[in-house]
Amino acid sequence: MAAGPGATVVAMVELAPPHLRFHRSFLDAVDEFIAGGEERYSGVLVWPADEYFPGVAFTREGLEEPAEFQRLVDLHLADAEPDARVPGDGCPAPTSGWLRETPSSGRSA
Numbered sequence: 166m167a168a169g170p171g172a173t174v175v176a177m178v179e180l181a182p183p184h185l186r187f188h189r190s191f192l193d194a195v196d197e198f199i200a201g202g203e204e205r206y207s208g209v210l211v212w213p214a215d216e217y218f219p220g221v222a223f224t225r226e227g228l229e230e231p232a233e234f235q236r237l238v239d240l241h242l243a244d245a246e247p248d249a250r251v252p253g254d255g256c257p258a259p260t261s262g263w264l265r266e267t268p269s270s271g272r273s274a
Contacts, residue, residue, distance in 0.1 A: 180261035182245075183238040187262055188231060195225055210237065218252040 181187075191208065198207035209228065214220030221240060227233045241260040243249055249257035 179264040181264055183241040183260060183262060185231065185235055185238060188234045191234070191262075192225075192228060195228070199225065210240070212252045215252055218250050220252070 195207040195209055198204060207225075209223050209225055211222045212218065212220055223233065223237055228237065244251060244257055245259035247257055251257055
């Protein structure tokens with residue numbers, strides 16, 4: 166989008182709930198984070214069990230499988246419910262993917 170001198174361009178961001186259709190773009194984003202040394206921001210969850218939460222552990226390799234990615238999607242969708250069981254002192258919250266001109270599933274929590 167071109168703007169004239171002194172103009173301000175504001176880009177709108179489209180957010181979407183997690184869905185299996187973002188499987189490939191999610192993995193691409195994970196790979197970008199890992200390559201950049203920022204694996205902790207990749208969205209590959211490892212939440213230990215505690216007295217309120219049974220724990221989950223995902224791996225980049227495991228998320229290649231659509232069924233395992235769907236399990237991650239289902240976890241995020243359930244986490245948005247007010248009575249969701251979450252680890253530690255966390256609280257239920259929705260997770261949305263940031264869509265670009267072509268769907269990508271970077272995360273925004």
